[in-house]
Amino acid sequence: MTDIAGGTGGMTGGATGGGGEPEATDSLKAFGEVVKAFRKRAGLTQEQFAPLVRYSVPTIASIEQGRRFPPSAFVDRAEEVLDAFGVIRAAAKHLARRPGLASWFRLWARLEAEALSLNTYECRLIPGLLQTEAYARTLFVNQLPPLDDEQIVAQMAARTQRQRLLHERPNTAYSFIVEEHLFRRHTGGPEVTRELIDHVVELADRRNVEIQLMPLVRHDHAGLHGPMQLCETPDHRWFGYSEGQESGQLMSDPKVVSIYLMRYARMRSQAHSLKYSLSLLRQMRGAL
Numbered sequence: 001m002t003d004i005a006g007g008t009g010g011m012t013g014g015a016t017g018g019g020g021e022p023e024a025t026d027s028l029k030a031f032g033e034v035v036k037a038f039r040k041r042a043g044l045t046q047e048q049f050a051p052l053v054r055y056s057v058p059t060i061a062s063i064e065q066g067r068r069f070p071p072s073a074f075v076d077r078a079e080e081v082l083d084a085f086g087v088i089r090a091a092a093k094h095l096a097r098r099p100g101l102a103s104w105f106r107l108w109a110r111l112e113a114e115a116l117s118l119n120t121y122e123c124r125l126i127p128g129l130l131q132t133e134a135y136a137r138t139l140f141v142n143q144l145p146p147l148d149d150e151q152i153v154a155q156m157a158a159r160t161q162r163q164r165l166l167h168e169r170p171n172t173a174y175s176f177i178v179e180e181h182l183f184r185r186h187t188g189g190p191e192v193t194r195e196l197i198d199h200v201v202e203l204a205d206r207r208n209v210e211i212q213l214m215p216l217v218r219h220d221h222a223g224l225h226g227p228m229q230l231c232e233t234p235d236h237r238w239f240g241y242s243e244g245q246e247s248g249q250l251m252s253d254p255k256v257v258s259i260y261l262m263r264y265a266r267m268r269s270q271a272h273s274l275k276y277s278l279s280l281l282r283q284m285r286g287a288l
Helices: 025-041 046-053 057-064 072-082 087-095 103-114 133-141 149-163 190-204 254-270 274-287
Strands: 117-122 173-179 209-214 228-232 238-243 248-251
Touching: 025 057, 025 072, 025 087, 046 057, 046 072, 072 087, 072 103, 103 228, 103 238, 103 248, 117 254, 133 149, 133 190, 173 254, 190 209, 190 274, 209 254, 209 274, 228 254, 238 254, 248 254
Parallel strands: 117 173, 173 209
Antiparallel strands: 117 228, 228 238, 238 248
């Protein structure tokens, strides 16, 4: 399964089943050292550099320490601001592979990291950005063909890295529409589900996160074509993304993306309200 983990929601959301293409952590650290060296050469502190490339100081620090994959816009701006002779762009080319991310998901992951708006509908698994470690581990452990310990560690690292977006990008608007039955399935058992619901309710308290549940009984449903994601980029272009079991498809055709936007807008009206969705989650939590 894809979205199941590393891909969008579940298992891929970045994670591959058996064919992950891991990247050595050293390559991210090396890229960070290159950026730091050119920043210091320019006589800039992280605080001075951050507004020039239009990224926060914590993001700059994470990139320089090799803890965060650099967005493409950062690479271009850093190259220009630091007059790096093409070295920063060249170093970034060696970061095409990311640990624990399915090959078909990587381009979407880069768009996701820079999104102004990110809309997610999921009917198979709790979206990756909302998962707890215990829930995600349950998915990875039950994946077929089985993953070895190293693959599980890589996928958990990729999932954790993606989830930082919710905290590091407070100006990005996140909308999630999740089928109610995904919480009632009790994946991983009652304790895992209790922790998951608590986590989702806590995330829903953030000003930039909206979570709606789609009712168990719904006579009309605009999401019958399956899971989807929609992303608005900094230049206000919209892209769509959908996953199958062993593949993912990025949608850039405005006509296709328009259909996705239309379906998502309809689902927002068909799902429970934000307030009732949280109330329902708390009811489910109390019944466990």
